[in-house]
Amino acid sequence: MSISRRDLVGASGLALLGAAAVSGRVQAQSIPEAPTTTANTMQPPLYPTSGPDYQPVVTLNGWTLPWRQNGDWKEFHLVAEPVEREIAPGMTARLWGYNGQSPGPTIEAVEGDKVRIFVTNRLPEHTTIHWHGQILPCGMDGVGGLTQPHIKPGKTFVYEFQLMKSGTFMYHPHADEMVQMAMGMMGFFVVHPRDPRQHRVDRDFVFLLSAYDIEPGAYVPKVAEMLNFNMWTWNSRVFPGIDPLVVAKGDRVRVRVGNLTMTNHPIHMHGYDFEVTCTDGGWVRPEARWPEVTIDIPVGAMRAYEFDAIHPGDWAIHCHKSHHTMNAMGHGIRNFIGVDKKQFAGRMKRLVPDYMPMGSAGMADMGEMEMPLPDNTLPMMTGFAQFGAVEMGGMFSVVKVREGIGSKDYRDPGWYQHPPGTVAWEWKGPQPAVTRAPTPARTDRSGTPPARVVKPSSHDSHK
Numbered sequence: 001m002s003i004s005r006r007d008l009v010g011a012s013g014l015a016l017l018g019a020a021a022v023s024g025r026v027q028a029q030s031i032p033e034a035p036t037t038t039a040n041t042m043q044p045p046l047y048p049t050s051g052p053d054y055q056p057v058v059t060l061n062g063w064t065l066p067w068r069q070n071g072d073w074k075e076f077h078l079v080a081e082p083v084e085r086e087i088a089p090g091m092t093a094r095l096w097g098y099n100g101q102s103p104g105p106t107i108e109a110v111e112g113d114k115v116r117i118f119v120t121n122r123l124p125e126h127t128t129i130h131w132h133g134q135i136l137p138c139g140m141d142g143v144g145g146l147t148q149p150h151i152k153p154g155k156t157f158v159y160e161f162q163l164m165k166s167g168t169f170m171y172h173p174h175a176d177e178m179v180q181m182a183m184g185m186m187g188f189f190v191v192h193p194r195d196p197r198q199h200r201v202d203r204d205f206v207f208l209l210s211a212y213d214i215e216p217g218a219y220v221p222k223v224a225e226m227l228n229f230n231m232w233t234w235n236s237r238v239f240p241g242i243d244p245l246v247v248a249k250g251d252r253v254r255v256r257v258g259n260l261t262m263t264n265h266p267i268h269m270h271g272y273d274f275e276v277t278c279t280d281g282g283w284v285r286p287e288a289r290w291p292e293v294t295i296d297i298p299v300g301a302m303r304a305y306e307f308d309a310i311h312p313g314d315w316a317i318h319c320h321k322s323h324h325t326m327n328a329m330g331h332g333i334r335n336f337i338g339v340d341k342k343q344f345a346g347r348m349k350r351l352v353p354d355y356m357p358m359g360s361a362g363m364a365d366m367g368e369m370e371m372p373l374p375d376n377t378l379p380m381m382t383g384f385a386q387f388g389a390v391e392m393g394g395m396f397s398v399v400k401v402r403e404g405i406g407s408k409d410y411r412d413p414g415w416y417q418h419p420p421g422t423v424a425w426e427w428k429g430p431q432p433a434v435t436r437a438p439t440p441a442r443t444d445r446s447g448t449p450p451a452r453v454v455k456p457s458s459h460d461s462h463k
């Protein structure tokens with residue numbers, strides 16, 4: 001089938017965007033530089049120096065992609081490439097990402113902006129980028145094979161579209177998607193309102209939920225994976241490697257969470273109730289909001305919630321699936337609660353001098369113990385705070401609300417100094433008497449008590 005000149009004009013998106021949004025192809029004469037970073041701590045927000053004012057977002061353990069203005073267009077350059085990401089101190093993963101990191105840098109722009117995004121492929125296989133949630137010409141939607149040819153290794157493609165609405169969006173490949181997302185290819189795309197007074201907040205945090213299957217001791221995730229992920233990350237980091245969310249008392253705060261894992265995550269924040277104000281579909285009308293303390297983030301979706309930071313403290317924020325606040329563990333671990341392993345341990349130590357019996361009372365001892373682990377492996381749960389071991393891993397961090405933090409200051413203020421008399425305290429008086437519940441009657445395997453309980457008879461006692 002031959003393509004006529006008229007078809008090419010029709011494909012440039014004029015019908016949707018109107019006469020003002022002419023194709024910028026002729027202006028795209030050089031590729032802007034592709035900034036890159038390997039820093040794994042939060043980089044300072046990128047305040048706008050021209051155009052409409054906005055409160056920039058901060059990306060946990062990440063950064064915002066600088067752009068250059070070229071005529072009417074904001075030009076960005078993403079490079080898809082293999083990266084090394086420290087998941088937390090003690091473990092590095094070999095992932096795929098953008099501009100030196102997984103996830104890629106956050107793209108920030110303003111409603112109405114025309115953006116031109118150069119995408120260079122330095123992966124060993126082809127890729128594309130889909131702009132999740134954006135309203136754009138179909139040919140810019142980034143679905144390999146369906147809306148564009150794939151970007152072959154070594155090639156650069158150009159995406160051009162106008163940002164039709166403000167909100168929170170994501171970007172990720174739509175080519176060999178299961179593999180490329182399981183390797184860490186994703187990023188946030190935040191569009192600020194043109195009117196800076198709309199939806200204004202004082203702090204605006206973004207992070208993406210991603211999951212990996214990395215065998216203890218390995219560096220590269222398994223990609224032929226459907227459900228068995230063992231690293232549950234925010235921006236490809238796990239606790240205690242996740243930045244705290246530092247907030248000044250009195251701030252209006254927004255937290256935007258996108259989920260590109262293969263399961264849902266109920267994100268729970270302590271100390272506050274809050275409301276969802278935005279999804280990847282757009283802003284939620286005030287009369288349609290309801291209070292929550294846990295927000296389920298479905299697969300392939302974003303939720304932004306807001307609160308007024310009026311309660312100072314160190315407030316936990318975490319996924320409420322308790323196995324998502326743990327790192328890789330042996331799936332074959334049996335439940336030894338209630339089992340006395342002392343005798344067994346003595347015999348094991350003759351064979352294996354380092355043997356440590358664990359788990360007879362629960363697994364909390366694993367949070368405190370520095371066990372020998374294979375190289376490049378994190379403990380199943382770890383992290384310390386001012387009162388001891390936190391016994392967490394994976395999707396866990398702390399919202400640190402403090403008085404007197406500067407409006408542009410995101411540095412960790414340390415642990416919260418609790419006012420005297422406001423911390424749970426140990427009872428030192430007489431201990432309560434231990435009363436035991438009566439032992440229930442024996443039951444058979446079906447759970448129903450035997451029809452007749454045989455009592456020892458005088459006949460039996462003579463045997």
Ligand SMILES: [Cu+2]
Binds near residue numbers: 232264266320324395
């Ligand atoms: Cu989760």
